[in-house]
Amino acid sequence: MSYSKEIEKRRTFAIVSHPDAGKTTLTEKLLLFGGAIHVAGAVKSNKIRKTATSDWMEIEKQRGISVATSVMAFDYADHKINILDTPGHQDFAEDTFRTLTAVDSVIIVIDAAKGVETQTRKLMEVCRMRKTPVIVFVNKMDREGKDPFDLMDDVEEELKISVRPLSWPIDMGQRFKGVYNIFEGKLDLYTPSKQYVTESVEFKDISSPELEKHIGDSLAQKLRTDIELIEGVYPDFDVEAYLRGDLAPVFFGSALNNFGVKELLDCFVRIAPSPRPVQAIERVVDPEEEAFTGFIFKIHANMDPNHRSCIAFVKICSGRFERNANYKHVRFNKQMRFSSPTAFMAQKKETVDEAFAGDIIGLPDTGNFKIGDTLTSGEELHFKGLPSFSPEMFKYIENADPMKSKQLAKGVEQLMDEGVAQLFVNQFNGRKIIGTVGQLQFEVIQYRLLHEYGAQCKWEPISLYKACWIESENAAMLENFKKRKSQYMALDKEGRDVYLADSAYVLTMAQNDFPDIKFHFTSEF
Incomplete structure (x- = not known):
């Protein structure tokens, strides 16, 4: 097969959402359709010991959350699909932000009952910055949730992107009957007890009286009104607008019950971009x-x-x-x-x-x-835009077992290379400080040091506000600053100067007193 055909077949995307919207469950079901796994793991159920394929770290199985991005590849409909299942929890946002630099498109999962949540908004900003095309999947339609039109308004307003429904739900919760697949002109009917689309009926013309036979009079009438409204209110689906990142197609379904997932996947392989420049x-x-x-x-x-x-x-x-x-x-x-x-x-x-x-x-x-x-292959190239954010939480890390100091040093070094958190060495007292963007990361580090390296650490409090990387062309001013702030100067693992400000006021004063010094709040790796 020719080289460009191989590239054309590739679809590399990330699944992102707020915690608990059903991201990992959706990943599982996509893998199931791709034939990559034969039984989906019940992510939350402790009764079933098989956990989700993408949550394989011990701590993920215990907590029922994803703490690291996992990568999975499978073949589907003559395409090679690469999925990156990202952590939804904001304490691991940095892993997700970096993952978004490696994908060509994104599927955003939204809980039908909760609508768009904070973390989803932040992730959308990263997609917008990079002009990454997004598809929205509204999950958990088999539970009571918001009205679908309200959800559309919510997505447009909160994510600041135009939407176009490509499938539309027929009622929800206990009364959920299925979806009308606008993209393919099909009626997909849902039976709660079964784990697959029970019946998929070609239905190009929904004004046909056949519709009543499938879903009853009142729902048929409501569906016709809804579809008419959709055609009137929302722009026609335009693949180019989607690829530019200006329009998000929306699908409805229930990942847990395997419903609406295949429709999402079929449309995705047709419209999603192959690798981009x-x-x-x-x-x-x-x-x-x-x-x-x-x-x-x-x-x-x-x-x-x-x-x-x-x-x-x-x-x-x-x-x-x-x-x-x-x-x-x-x-x-x-x-x-x-x-x-x-x-x-x-x-x-x-x-x-x-x-x-x-x-x-x-x-x-x-x-x-x-x-x-x-x-x-030999060229001098540097890819840019892999940010490392300034941490907002800090603790001293101390060895709890003097016999295991080598293991601790190795564990800390490897975990910092992963980008889980950042290590600063205080130049005044030589103590090691770990900085993270969320509290949960301290627990994960402690857990992994113990279970993966056999090293025990203990945390000691330190009151700091922000870490900022400093540089200046004015060598004398830089030297003077480092002397005056010697107690708050540290080096990161690259050996760069970092100023650890203990309050917002002190930081503002430092910026005013030393105008020739640049204070950076992200370090481009």
């Missing part, structure tokens, strides 16, 4: 180029607890990646070859001989990679 600092990289380029957007430690191995996740931007070929590690300016690159199915991985633009592969990492590193 990626902006590097030097130039725009086109996926059709022959030369291989890719960047590392995530590092995960201990995917296999029996081997203390890290895996670097690489998004291929152009060309073909081949096993055992030599590639240039741009930051080190040296050639590297990889004998066991892997493709993923969450934790299960298999060795691949080749991969194409749009694919996500894993490379075994023995400390050679950092998030944002570029690999190429």
Whole structure:
């Protein structure tokens, strides 16, 4: 098969939402349709010990939440699909933001009862910034929820994007009868006791009296009125507007009951973009180029607890990646070859001989990679826009078991390379400070240090407001600042100067007193 056909077949997307909207359940059902798994895991049910495929870390199984992005690939309808299931919890937002730099489109899951929630709004801002096309899936239609038209208004207002329903629900909750698939002109009927679409009827003309036979008089009348209203109020579906990120198609269903998922997937493979050009600092990289380029957007430690191995996740931007070929590690300016690159199915991985633009592969990492590193066939390229945000919560990390100080040091180093949190070393007293964007991350770090590295840590409080990276062309002023603020100066793991401000007032005063110093609140890796 020719090279451009391979790229055309690829669909790489992330599933994002607020916690508990049903993101991981939807991922499971997509995998089920793709034949990648044969039984979906009940994510929340403790009675069933099989947990969701994409939540494989021990702490995820216990809490019933996703704490790290997982990558899964499968084939469907002659397309190669790469799904990234992201954490919804805001404490892990940074992992999600970085994942969004590696995908070509996004599916946003919204709970029918709750509508658009805070976290979804933030994620949409990242999509808008990157002009990433989004599809909205309104989940949990088998429960009571908001009126579908109110939900449409909610999505338009909160996510600041035009919408166009491509399927429409027939009632909801206990009375949920199914959806009318506007995109394909079909009636999909729902039977609560069964786990699949019971009946799919071709239905191009809903004015036909046949409709009453399927859903009864009053619902048939309501559906006709609704569809008329949709045609009148919403713009016609325009694929180009969707690809530009200006229009979001909307689907309704119930992921838990397998309902509406296949319709979403069928439409998705038809309209979603294949790999798109990626902006590097030097130039725009086109996926059709022959030369291989890719960047590392995530590092995960201990995917296999029996081997203390890290895996670097690489998004291929152009060309073909081949096993055992030599590639240039741009930051080190040296050639590297990889004998066991892997493709993923969450934790299960298999060795691949080749991969194409749009694919996500894993490379075994023995400390050679950092998030944002570029690999190429030889060209000097740097991909940009992998932000690391300024942490908002800080604690001193102390060793609770003096016999295990080596294990603790190694564990902290690997977890920081993953981008789970950030490590600062206070220049005044040499103590290590961990900074995170949310409280839950401290628990995850403590849990993983103990269970994956056999190291015990304890946290000690420290009162800080913000960490900011500082730089200045005025060397004397920088030196003076570092002297005056010596108690609050630290180095990050790259050895860059970081000022740890203990209050908003002190930070504002510092910015006024030292006008030649730049204070940065994100560090571009």
